[in-house]
Amino acid sequence: MPPYALDDFAFDLRRAVPPAEIWVGSGTGTVSQLAGTVCGVGGWFAPPLAAPDSRLTISLEVDGQRVVDLARPGAGNRGLLPAGGTWRPDRIVRRGTYHQYADSLTSLAVESTLTPYHGSPGYALALQIRNRSGNAHQITVCPELAATEAHQVALSEWGWVPPAAARGEQITLTHSGLTATLGAQGEVVFTIGVHVGTASTADDAGRAWESRIAQALGRLPTLTSDIPGLEQYYRRSLASGLVCWWDHPDFVTQPFIATSGLDGGALCSYAWDTGGYAPTVLSLMLGDSVLDIIQSFLDADLTDRYAIAPDGTGLGVAYAYSGSALVALTQAAAAERQLDPALIARLYDVLTALDKRFQPDDRTGVLRDYGDQSNLLEMRSAGWEHVVASPNAEQAWALDALADLSDLTGAALPTTELRESAEQIRAEIIDQLWDDDAGWFRSRYPDGHTELAYSIQAFDVLRTGACPPPAAAKLLGHLGSFLGEYGVSSVSAEDDLHYETADIDWSGAGAYTGEAPQLALTLWQQGHPELAWDVLRRLFWMGEHYPYFPQDHYSDKPGAPASGRRINIIAGLTGAEAILTGLAGIHPNPDGSLHIRPQPVAAGNLTLRGLSYSGHTIDIMISPDGFEVLVDGHAQVPEPDGTVVAVRRAASGCGPASSAG
Incomplete structure (x- = not known):
């Protein structure tokens, strides 16, 4: 009996905050509701098919009178009025009401259930219409499917940006009949399918999800608490991981863990956020499949790629954090299984190649120049670039971890050299980059220019053992300037050179969703439980207002930017990681x-x-x-x-x- 059921992850859509676009996935496809409607359906994706511009709108004819399903505010509106709904991992249920008096009462309750197909491209829409009056009505459902087609997109091309609309395969609308006589207090159900080729059934998605939950959560504990918000935050964090879980038979691994994917974007998998944010929880969820995930990254060329497409093809540019993140996931995988020494040797080869991709600086040859923002974490201002404390500190940690894994497996790596290199890196980070007067790390450019960028990335140095106690105390002295009522800011609000409010991901006014819980975890690991709890508690509002966590969110107000593609993120699992391994x-x-x-x-x-x-x-x-x-x-x-x-x-x-x- 799995610890959680699908209904345990049900979410009241009335509580949702921006982004308002809500998606649902089956593990082989996804689909979105059409905002502001009771029955409308937006774009859908079922790799290799993409139909981002597909739209299904619904209207009703009630005794010959048209009832539209796109009600607008204002008196005299006689359309179908939205009345809330429920998101569940396998479906979106929306409710609406039509209650009008013209000579006689017409009172209808409408409920739509939107379910993406599992194993075939498309979705099912079930409409349940209930008569709340004593009058009989003739009901006709009038679906209108936009004249778009589904586009074939090779699995190697599903990267960060969702596939664009294009012409391709014909989308078909099928139904079980669209007209019925609705007796007094009666009820009728209409079923509509939108698909390419032969459709599966709506029940397949529910069965796939039940299997997924049993597999992914069967080894994780359930959490109950009388602390307001904690239990919901934990569940929504788990849901954030589950919606990134694909079991598509043509993907490089089954399951395949996407970075995002619900809206067709970032269906690729980054080594950085797959292994760098919740390696313990993800390893427990995956079981022995974690080795397949690790192998898929090792088979890609991480020296020049940051992610892998669903078929294993490398995408993007070299990412400075990929190597240490992959080591973290391998270390977590080692806890419950005997690892092959050849795997550790291969990991060492990949880390060495990635290390050579980023050249040593010209001072001591110890610290690496990790390039500009395209190779790091994409602040929009100059500042945290080139020779930086993080990820040099992560590199030191990874070398030590590799040495430990070599000792445990017998991989025969040069462990003495690895540990000496790690110690040299830690020493040089302090000698070259620490500014004791500022109580912060400087970054250094190739021409010698340095900057003090008060980025949240500096706190990552604490986690790696590269920050001596006096420096750690000064670093933590800045913590308060990063804290907002609803999370943390990726850049200190006191840093007038780098702080901004437009791009909250890494440049201020909010942060990437994994950062705040990872900061809390760091504080627990460093022996500051009160500070850790003070950070984590600021996030509990998210469990009440998101079915799954977005890519980033504000720190000074509840919510995320309403524009841009910030639908879901695998780093949402970091909340569960902080609770389980920190709290x-x-x-x-x-x-x-x-x-x-x-x-x-x-x-x-x-x-x-x-x-x-x-x-x-x-x-x-x-x-x-x-x-x-x-x-x-x-x-x-x-x-x-x-x-x-x-x-x-x-x-x-x-x-x-x-x-x-």
């Missing part, structure tokens, strides 16, 4: 052991039940006064430092441990 202190280790050190908060209680790890079931109960950890129903005694060794280290190498502590 609950769950630490799977590459040697197969599992350590747990919860961080109680004064705000209330939470319970995590059903974490599955190496054949054991772990429950964690946390209260303001303490915590309890059960392994297979047995209470565990913490070590003197407060850590519970829930699963002991494996006898040798990477892999599952054989017994609980």
